[in-house]
Amino acid sequence: MLKSDANINRNSDIIFNIDLITINMIPLIEKDIDPCDLISIVFLLYNVPDTALQRLNIYQRVSKDILNNDSNLLLDWALHAQSQPSWKMELLEALHTCQLYFVIRKMGLPVDAVKRYYENTNETLLNPMKKTLYRLCENMNVDKLYKLKKTLLTYNIDTSDYETCELVLLHLMCQKFISINMKYGKWNGNMDIESLAKIIDNFADLHVFASEMRRIEFNANNVNTTIQNSNQIVTSTPQTLKTDEKLQNNESHTGFNNFKEIFDMFNDLKLEDIPEQNLKSDNRALGKDAYQIINPKAPGICLIINQEKFHPSKQSIESMSQTIPLENRDGSTQDKDNLRDTMSKLNFEVVVHENIDHNEMIECIKSVIKFKVHERHSMFILCILSHGTKGHVYAADSVKIKVEDIESLLDSDDAIHLRNKPKIMILQACQTNDSQPLYTPLVADSPKPNFKYYIRKSDILIYWATAPSYEAYRIPTMGSIFIQMLCEAIKKYSKKEHLNDLFTIVNYAIKRMCVNLKRDQLPKVEHTLIKKLYLQIPEK
Secondary structure: OOOOHHHHHHHOOOOOOHHHOOHHHHHHHHHHOOHHHHHHHHHHHOOOHHHHHHHHHHHHHHOOOOOOOOOOHHHHHHHHHOOOOOHHHHHHHHHHHOOOHHHHHHOOOOHHHHHHHHHOOOOOOOOHHHHHHHHHHHOOOHHHHHHHHHHHHOOOOOOOOOOOHHHHHHHHHHOOOOEOOOEOOEOOOOOEOHHHHHHHOOOOOOHHHHHHHHHHHHHHHHOOOOOOOOOOOOOOOOOOOOOOOEOOOOHHHHOOOOHHHHHHHHHHOOHHHOOHHHOOOOOOOOOOOEOOOOOOOOOEEEEEEEOOOOOOOHHHHHHOOOOOOOOOOOOHHHHHHHHHHHHHHOOOEEEEEEOOOHHHHHHHHHHHHHHHOOOOOOEEEEEEEOOEEOOEEEOOOOOEEEHHHHHHHOOOHHHHHHOOOOEEEEEEOOOOOOOOOOEOOOOOOOOOOOOOOOOOOOOEEEEEOOOOOOOOOEEOOOEEHHHHHHHHHHHHHOOOOOHHHHHHHHHHHHHHHHHHHOOOOOOEEEEOOOOEOOOOOOOO
16 A cells, blocks of 8 residues: 555654645745746646646746746645645655755755655655656657657647647547556556557667556556556667668777768768779760750759658557667758759759658659659659668658559659650668568559550669668768769769769779778669660760
């Protein structure tokens, strides 16, 4: 049984006078508590989620506009809870949990004695699940909170109005997405936090909290005894495995003493070092053996899909689309910017979309092909910057899409202006082995028009950042090796070389760099081109 104040003090070897806490001092200490800490205290103490959320939602708005706002959040709780003999110890436990020792000291209690007391007891008056959720909130930075909100949107739960993790969790309780029912030490319903735990499983450095939540849920639902509380500070070690590797991981593996040497090598690598005998340039105008460039001032559309920020989604969680949480791809913005600048200088119309889910990604490609590509265009380029596995790329909602299905979009009935024209896919993504389920889009759902016979999957070129079973690397502050080398090669050689020879230059440069870095990455080209393909009319 949970003990009353009197029993706790009488049986404890560590003595402090809990009666020093009075109702009259509550308004005074509340004024000294930071708004963020006050939200945490209310989260821990209020037993009715709807009441806590309503009060805190108002407090969140007015606390910004009114100095020294008298919210009376703690006073109202104390006036309601004082009928329970344990209310003073509940307040003390909440203050200790939030480490507000200056408040404990101001109330006249010896901080060291309070600390020793909680170090020597595993009993709790507060809801143990709430204490774990509070620690989860303490480890939820701005980026993680944004990621959580994006994930909840896939469950049709909008928490965009809430600025703190505690308010988001209270909203989940009010919506019955999770249930942690407990009132004054008595369970009045089963706990159910599995839906939230599955989401937290997908946060690489927060998964330990999901395990703790499940442990408490099991105890609450299966053991009719005092719920024990784990009072230790929860820590976690982030997983280092990623599907799109950063060069900063496993630094000793690179053979370099620091990243400056890697960056210097990245900058100093000269594409001209490639043996000239390996290249045969056609320095002349386009002939019959090359695809026609109808208008050099508008050669075509370049669509860039930059997936830099990832979040789990209902579909990825339920289908287990990825086994390792997808982390943000720091440095991808540099790749996007370099690609946009490079292709714009070649007179391509560049269209950029970022951080879109699997449905938006498919619709984006279909829309650009249908409404942006015109008969006057000579080619179409699609650049996808994302995490990936063998033959697949991930959308921002962690749902995996088969590259072959994206390729089919380029041959769909909406792509009539791309018939017999080159379609180029540049994929900055890993190709590690994976056997998880994937998303398959529906394409060509309209009746096939009576066009001149056309062989599907013709005139397509796919350039992968790396070969199957290999990873693709990037430097977070500079971008990926593949995209940066590709853009450099296009800038220097697009007026001289057709794409196959240009890609040979890139492959040589990346192989040389990765050998020195002791990393396995080598780009791979797949194509069904029937002619030479230039991005510009070559110089005579």
